[in-house]
Amino acid sequence: MSDIALWGRLNSGNVQKAVWALEELDLAYEHVPLGGVHKGLDDPAYLAMNPNGLVPTLRDGDLIVWESHAVVRYLSAAYGGGLLFPPDPRERSVVDQWTDWTATTFQPAWISVFWLLVRTPAAQHDKAAIDKAIKASLGCFWMMEQRLGQVPYLGGEQLTYADIVAGASMYRWMTMPIDRPSMPSLEAWYTRLSERAAFRKAICVSYEELVGRLAF
Ligand SMILES: N[C@@H](CCC(=O)N[C@@H](CS)C(=O)NCC(=O)O)C(=O)O
CATH class of the missing domain: 3.40.30.10 (Glutaredoxin)
Structure with missing residues (x-):
């Protein structure tokens, strides 16, 4: 074992x-x-x-x-041996900033779209609530678009744990049946993440079992 x-x-x-x-x-x-x-x-x-x-x-x-x-x-x-986890506290503070923002702001926003649109049975969909949740999520995605226009990864030049916690949302966000405004830097980041075998194995996982299922 x-x-x-x-x-x-x-x-x-x-x-x-x-x-x-x-x-x-x-x-x-x-x-x-x-x-x-x-x-x-x-x-x-x-x-x-x-x-x-x-x-x-x-x-x-x-x-x-x-x-x-x-x-x-x-x-x-x-x-990580320095990869994923910058040893310098100043660099790591930026990684923690995006990590904590994901926990407190970004994930609650986009996951609410997932629950309202994917996990809620279609007959119970509330369009106004879905639109409101998408709007709140887009505010977060625009922040990421701006950041990722300046640096290739959320923490800076290298992949860090901030990309893992935030990037974990990307497969679902990009495959949910919603209109997504063009965000070239965010899309390029998603492409970069998708080139990693670990991302494909862990994140690009079917959520079919969760569709229309509010509870187990
Ligand atoms: N803040 C916790 C949230 C954990 C959480 O909500 N886990 C969900 C799955 S994403 C869960 O255990 N749901 C009950 C279930 O899977 O039956 C974390 O980030 O680990």
Whole structure:
């Protein structure tokens, strides 16, 4: 058994961030499907590891970490060897800025489009709410468009964990049936990410099982 284990269903956007980091760093790990159709989130043994009762959870030896951004940041710091995780605090502050913005602002905005449009059964769609959520998301995407017009990655010149947590949204955003205004720098970033095997494996994953499904 590998020292590293990851719990969570592979069609969870938050689990996908952890898978991308593990794959990007070429780490050996055991994957344990959990949540969604696999259930198990209320298993006392799981709750003892992750009292938040959600996925992902990472184990590395005797360390347990949950919260996807903490997991990705840990893997980058522990195994990135300077890649993904800039050692200079000034450079890293910018990476953290985009990472925390993703957690607090960007992800809540775009994921609400995903829930209203994809996870909500079509018969219950609320067009006004969907339009409002798309508008709020576009505000975030325009910020990224501007940043990515200046530098190739959110943190600067190199791929970092900020690209992992924010880029994890891109496959869903680019494949949802919505009108997307042209954003050349964002699209070029998506193309750059798509050239990475780790991105394709972790992020370009079917979400068919989630369509029209508000709960498991
Ligand atoms: N803030 C948490 C959110 C975790 C979360 O919401 N996980 C969802 C999947 S994306 C979950 O466990 N849902 C229940 C399920 O999969 O059954 C993180 O980033 O890890």
